[in-house]
Amino acid sequence: MIFNISLYLSLIIFALGLTFKISTWFRYNFQSPSKPFSAWERFYAAMGGIMATFFSGRVLTLLRTLLLDVFCQRRIMRESRLRWFMHMCLFWGFTLLLLMHALEGMFTSNLFEDYASTLNPFLFLRNFFAFVVFVGIGIAIYRRFIQKTPRFFTNAMDRYALIILAVIMMSGVFLEAAKIGSFERYSQMVTDYADFDGEQEQKALEALWVEDFGVVSPNLTSPFDKELLTRGHELHEMNCAACHSRPQWAFIGYGAAVVLRPVALPLDRLGLVTLLWTIHFLACFIGLAYLPFSRMFHILASPLNLLANSVMEKGKSHPANIITLQMMALDACTHCGSCTSRCSLAVIFEEIPNPNILPSEKIASLKTLASGKPLSEHQMTVIQEGLYLCTNCYRCTSVCPAGINLQELWFDVREAVLKRGHPELLVLTPFSMYRGLLSPNLAEADYHRAQEQPIAGIEAVCSALSKPDDPIKPVHMDRDFKKQLLSSANGSTFSYCFTCITCSSVCPVVRNYPNPSEVLGMTPHQIIRATALGLPDLVFRSRMLWYCLGCYQCQDACPQAVRVADVLFELKNLAVVRMKNQNRQTGEIS
């Protein structure tokens, strides 16, 4: 009764969850509120794409991917042998348990006429598959909780996945153990199936089952005399052997039964078997019902993503399908951490503690963005910073075992987020080269807006002395600003400047303009002078500061050994701190 109710309930939740999650692949996008395609348009495009693929030569590509990447998990193998072994154990061990044991009514008993779960080879195989799964769980626990890898995060979802799996497996093992030792079960079976001639025969069989089959009896204890056991064996052959192999074949369950033996009797009377059975099936059903919402959903999404990726390509596939694929990719992520372990920039997380720098952690923010949940301005700037702190080196994409095209995902989300209009100072760094090289793929207005926003943002915050005719007064002079520069070896060299203008006259950026001040604000020697006067706003606002190539011509030419370029770099660092503080303040207020 409880079994059936919970089974159907979990199936209903699973089906609804599955429908909901799959619908998000078509409904969600990063472009909110402006959507390029409706959910139905994307659904039909996907169906069209699938049909077109099935009726083309690409079916062979799909089969190849299915064999190598899904069944053999070649991509994990390339990443690490240990992890491949772990995942193969979990994947195949659990799949085979599911097919042979959980779905025995559907498959095994139909395939094998004389199937009984207590009979070899099924008895042994069930334990063998369980053993394989346990090996996998063991390696996973070692990897996540014992081996300390920096920047490898284990989140609530990872813990849930391990816990539900462990509960299912452990309850199964102890259920088998409790059944092996159970006198109640033994008596029940004897009543149902055995045919005795007198009490002595009953005793003989019971003795054999206590001796060889691990039953813990309240009446009899070992040792028994040989004759009794021989008689018991004959009776066993007649009555039980057709359905029962020796329980030692169930090497894990039998081991657990040995451990339980001292307390087996009282627990058996209290109904341990029923309790464990209830825990076992409830854990399975909870796992099933929650599967679409958990990390375990990758069981479905990762293979689909691998298959879709093998036949899709940006530029060739329908643009609606590219969006859909990216939404599916978010569910395909298993949070395995391969990307972060290879990330070219992961190490800077120790200096800039923004988890969005790390590819494996970025995915969580992307899920939030895709679902359209409202985010505060501050949260948005944090995500944006993490998205921009990427060298586009392609390493994450080349190692992802789920085959997610992360590089393309980052690029698309980065652009979608930039469109929302929060100025990003990182646009003014060489991280923008990639964006510049890919700019033909972007709308011109969007491309240029993101370039102008950070400078406009700085102008808005650093607004002192914004009128050229305003006289500089002591009140404008910021002593802390000067002190900060004076505390560093390079920065302090600004004080040697005697304004000979050599730096500005050799600067290739200055030389590029007929009237440099018009475009650049201040030229390098003026920036150095303004620094000496302690006027940060004037310095930070100058385009020259942000257009410095870092080519070091100025520094090499300076007769006074002012480290001009290095001073400019330090000034930019100070400007970034100032803008970040400002963002934090306004973010908290809003």
Added chain:
Amino acid sequence: MKLALQRCCTTPIFLKQYETSTNAVLGRLGVQLTDEALNCCGYPLKSYNYKAYVLASARNLSIAEKQKVDIMTFCNCCYGTLKEVDERLREDPALCAEINGKLEQEALKYEGNVKIQHIMEVFYHELGSDRIREHIVKKFKGLKIAVHYGCHILRPRELVQFGAPGTAAVFDELVAMTGADLVPWQLQSDCCGSPLWGIDDDLSAALTRKKIENARASGADYFCLACSYCQVQLDRVQKRLLDEGRITDPMPSILFTQLLGLSMGIDPDVLGIQENQINISPILDCID
């Protein structure tokens, strides 16, 4: 000889041929490269977060230190960054201690025992010009090359130019070994414009265009360079400017590893000659 290669993050997507040509040439010269665990040198972070910039390079230096190998780069920006960070950590013990505190969790420590070399220095100083000459089997004839040094093997002077001969002279001599004629040109030491690509494309393009025009006017046929950022700018960006009609008279650019590889008789396909955006295959006709 074994070296840790600081790969540049631009190469996997935009400049695969720099990796393949480097592997091919160094392989022939008996240099083994170990690069698996190195991260970005930190170059793009310099104006955003200086400590993060230092940490990135410090980690690479400490990994090389742990593996007991020296470090080599084929990108001027990576070179300048590693050199600067190395210097900064030597002269600032407080910063060094702070950075080491962060590296500790990975059982790494910067101690400053790693030599940082640009690939041109490896050719010249580590392998030696005699060894290079031995491997040169074909010489170029009538090939006029405008050597493009790039900024960070020249400047800041006190950081990178202490060896004798200086890197510029080393560069010239190595190119000359292949039989190519060196053409002097005025903007030889100027920036290629790459640092501003994506920030202000017009300014970046203007700087690039000046260099192209100047080198063209000097009578050269090709740029030759040894920096991934410069090559992306002078090949990929130049191609774009050409397609958009913003320049009319292009100046193709060949990587030094490709030039040397050709004169060592390595298959042009292995050197990725076809992968350059602006066609450089006519250079094959200049091989004697």
